[in-house]
Amino acid sequence: MQERYRKLTEKLVKFTSRAEKELVAEYMTALQDIHRLLESQYLQYEEDGKLTFEVMTKHNRLKKFEQGMVDYIVVLNKKIGSTLIKHLKDLYTEGYYTGAWILETETLTKLAFSSVPIEVLENAIQHNFTGLTLNERLQAQRNDVILKLRQVVTSGLHEGQTYRTMARSIQDQMEMNATKAMRIVRTESKRLIEISKLDSVQHANKNGVVIMKEWNSSRDERTRNSHKSLDSKKIPTDAEFSIGSDKGKAPTLFSRPENSINCRCFLTYSVEKIEKPQHAGLKDMPLEQWKKERLTK
Template sequence: MSKMKKRFKAINKLLDGMTTAKEKVIIGLYKKCFNEMYALLHKQYKQYQTDGILTFETMIKQNRLKKFETKMIQLLTMLNKDVGSTIYEHLQNVRLQGYYRSSWIIETMSKVKLGYRTVPTDVLEKSIEHNFTGLTLNDRLEKQRKEIIIRLRETVTRGLNEGQSIQKMSRAVQKDMGVSAGKANRIVRTESHRLIQQSTLESANHANKSGVIMVKEWNSSKDERVRQKHKANHRILNGKKIFVHEKFKQGSVKGDGCGMMGTASHDINCRCILSYEIERIEAKTHEELAKLTYEEWMKLRLAP
């Protein structure tokens, strides 16, 4: 494995670790919300239960159920806001880190002054909000908020009609929250992966246009989980090398790379990564660039 390929794999490992850590933060937010919801549910049982049973008939009196649902929705709305801001901040971070670290690697290994600049805010926001589903990040989170509200309403109403104990109902609520947390983390994982691959490709494309001609390689994770379906076979794509401006092709689908094929069958939960190699250099080189650390490069070479 070449030195450049190793360094690009290291970038992916670093940013993937950041994503895993952020998934744990999101799980923590869901646990906090569930604890608050359990306290709210416990209060209803304590006030209105008979022999440990809380019924639908009891809860519809004096708008008790409606008041409970209003408070539940408030908790879920706050959760959605916290999860959304957590995801957005993380996606901004991996997008920038992916671009800057890739640019540092390419410039110091090619020894060509490539004139990389900071990512403009509008470009950063556009890359985060873009998605093949046609829904923005906020749209997807709002859709998920509405889904969990409906699901929990059904769970609570069913539990009341069945005369469930607080233990049984809380387990059902916890299960619903777990499903929602899984969906939120799927968004984090899929979108982080897309932005990491997109940012490294943008860096390589910039270099390619500036005299450092580059190729990109599709790298699968080489385990039993690598998708090999007819519509999305990443085992076939593994090891495929093309110039950075070209498209990968698999069946009827064309795309710039891992997480950027434009279809759910290819992109959701994809773990493949792009690595890069310098094909040739058609620009003046500067030996002093080779020894710059990432921190030095950020300070000396990245233009505002």
């Protein structure tokens, strides 16, 4: 069973890579829109190839340009939020249902799994382990990039920068913001991967299958020493792992962000005892057949 959970984790991580590519494409679209907007200002108001603060403050030009940038960032933020939340919902349900399928077909027990209620999905996605919900984190990121872009533009105008220099500065700022967005995507995705697996295991644990969970670190130079020390540690499903005084039921579920952000560790599970009747008909049942026959609405 441990190997099946390992493969499930790898599958869900690859699933996340596709979402990252979608978000990068959305950032590129927003950047191109802002560059076109910037180019139009230079074509109209540049003097000797340069654009100055004095020229742009006339007739509310700067204010209108900044509002145009803000509009593009607001649209970008909405697309990112929509793409990310859909991805996380799909990620959770895939992890939960596949984990449930693994449990029933490995133990040959009927564990009464049901479809995931929408409120469970919402709670999992908006869990505020950093003190902010996902929506609040995305809102804070949007406000930050708007502020940084306005600073870049104002500074460039005071320096009388050329279009190329200004466009490069805006691109650098957008790329930094995209990197931050990818960090959110990876951290949130990893958290949903571990929660989805753990939730299905806890359900089984409450219904007659005693399960242990084991920490697996990524075992390379990027792995935190505190996470390396947890490698191969096996504890009961409902117990918590400890990093100093910080505790969490799985990787990415610690209360302190430094113990969760960018974590690449994962859990695998092993059955200790089965306290339910077994059903041979579950053996080797394909996932899609299992979903049709075993999931209750």
